[in-house]
Amino acid sequence: MGLEMEAVPAAAAVAAGEQGVEIYPLSRYYFGAKDAAAAPRGVETPADRALRLKANFAAHGLRTSVHGVLLVELFDHPHVLLLQVRNSSFVLPGGRLRPGEEDVQGLKRKLSSKLSIVDDGEADAEDEDDWQVGECIGMWWRSEFEAIPFPYMPPNFRTPKECIKLFLIRLPMSRQFIVPRNMKLLAVPLSQIHNNAQVYGPVISGIPNLLSKFSLNVISD
Amino acid sequence: MGLEMEAVPAAAAVAAGEQGVEIYPLSRYYFGAKDAAAAPRGVETPADRALRLKANFAAHGLRTSVHGVLLVELFDHPHVLLLQVRNSSFVLPGGRLRPGEEDVQGLKRKLSSKLSIVDDGEADAEDEDDWQVGECIGMWWRSEFEAIPFPYMPPNFRTPKECIKLFLIRLPMSRQFIVPRNMKLLAVPLSQIHNNAQVYGPVISGIPNLLSKFSLNVISD
Numbered sequence: 001m002g003l004e005m006e007a008v009p010a011a012a013a014v015a016a017g018e019q020g021v022e023i024y025p026l027s028r029y030y031f032g033a034k035d036a037a038a039a040p041r042g043v044e045t046p047a048d049r050a051l052r053l054k055a056n057f058a059a060h061g062l063r064t065s066v067h068g069v070l071l072v073e074l075f076d077h078p079h080v081l082l083l084q085v086r087n088s089s090f091v092l093p094g095g096r097l098r099p100g101e102e103d104v105q106g107l108k109r110k111l112s113s114k115l116s117i118v119d120d121g122e123a124d125a126e127d128e129d130d131w132q133v134g135e136c137i138g139m140w141w142r143s144e145f146e147a148i149p150f151p152y153m154p155p156n157f158r159t160p161k162e163c164i165k166l167f168l169i170r171l172p173m174s175r176q177f178i179v180p181r182n183m184k185l186l187a188v189p190l191s192q193i194h195n196n197a198q199v200y201g202p203v204i205s206g207i208p209n210l211l212s213k214f215s216l217n218v219i220s221d
Numbered sequence: 222m223g224l225e226m227e228a229v230p231a232a233a234a235v236a237a238g239e240q241g242v243e244i245y246p247l248s249r250y251y252f253g254a255k256d257a258a259a260a261p262r263g264v265e266t267p268a269d270r271a272l273r274l275k276a277n278f279a280a281h282g283l284r285t286s287v288h289g290v291l292l293v294e295l296f297d298h299p300h301v302l303l304l305q306v307r308n309s310s311f312v313l314p315g316g317r318l319r320p321g322e323e324d325v326q327g328l329k330r331k332l333s334s335k336l337s338i339v340d341d342g343e344a345d346a347e348d349e350d351d352w353q354v355g356e357c358i359g360m361w362w363r364s365e366f367e368a369i370p371f372p373y374m375p376p377n378f379r380t381p382k383e384c385i386k387l388f389l390i391r392l393p394m395s396r397q398f399i400v401p402r403n404m405k406l407l408a409v410p411l412s413q414i415h416n417n418a419q420v421y422g423p424v425i426s427g428i429p430n431l432l433s434k435f436s437l438n439v440i441s442d
Contacts, residue, residue, distance in 0.1 A: 137434055138434050151415065152412065152437075190373045206430040211372070212373060213360055
């Protein structure tokens with residue numbers, strides 16, 4: 001039929017190779033818990049947080065946060081791994097870069113602190129190299145720290161306060177995920193996330209669209 | 222500040238180069254009109270159309286349509302070129318592949334028939350090569366010919382009827398667009414398209430998200 005008979009020129013075949021993603025069954029992964037990282041700033045009021053972010057912006061400029069999109073198979077359909085803190089909103093594993101830190105290195109550090117046996121701050125080079133960080137698949141901008149992010153620089157803002165970058169992570173066939181006790185790790189189907197900004201927010205709800213160009217090879221048990 | 226001081230390793234720099242897109246002012250392009258292509262099937266009833274699509278599917282399998290995302294600058298903000306047929310819905314320039322036709326070649330043929338001086342069906346190799354077709358940025362699937370498309374294969378459908386592919390087109394600094402008289406070519410800002418599925422449909426409204434990973438170099442006059 002149409003798809004199989006199509007002649008694929010060499011350049012296209014190479015591109016398709018890069019864009020292939022193997023997705024392994026959820027059942028091949030092991031899940032455990034570790035102590036919650038102590039909140040570095042204790043309980044912070046929104047006003048204190050706003051002041052801290054403002055001071056950070058003055059000192060270091062644009063705040064960059066990096067997040068990983070990790071995929072697993074369940075019921076023959078790709079699922080995204082999301083973290084939920086105390087039954088509140090869903091977030092992708094990741095976090096903010098340190099001043100001067102490079103995207104991929106910072107993301108590996110954050111993935112290890114949220115999903116590996118290492119404690120936050122103790123991640124060493126060996127653990128961080130464990131993650132296969134692929135290409136940046138999307139980027140969002142906030143004009144203010146609490147503002148809704150946009151996937152482009154809106155015409156009227158020149159000094160964005162935060163840039164949010166999404167990277168595709170290629171998982172090995174099997175591994176352990178060790179999650180802090182104050183968080184839950186959930187596998188959520190693409191079909192539930194798609195267009196569901198009300199539950200998952202604007203960034204996560206756009207992930208199925210960002211993944212659509214990849215050739216997802218969903219492997220079931 | 223954060224962004225400028227960031228150390229970029231060689232591999233990342235190469236990737237950024239590939240992901241750069243120059244966007245030139247709308248004022249550098251020339252717009253003209255040509256005769257509307259005669260509707261190949263005259264006025265078709267919805268029932269006739271359903272029968273024709275069903276017969277085509279039986280004969281050729283999955284129907285693939287390919288579309289181009291063309292960007293221009295206006296008011297310092299990227300705009301997408303959309304076609305509007307008789308004040309009805311907005312569509313991206315492009316269309317359906319012929320049986321066995323390759324994506325990029327088919328898209329060049331369609332872009333020429335909608336946006337170049339050539340008449341439909343008369344596009345020759347020279348005209349078609351005029352278009353710099355970049356990577357596939359998104360892919361959508363329809364379970365039935367009139368069904369809502371999804372940016373993934375939903376868990377419960379195994380024989381999609383249509384695949385819709387979006388390609389990024391890199392425009393030269395200047396060129397002519399010659400549009401059939403029964404269509405309007407419009408430049409619509411990313412900020413208006415984003416999340417506006419009601420007006421632009423699910424595929425077009427997701428384009429700002431798909432473009433967010435590119436480094437858009439918006440050049441103004």
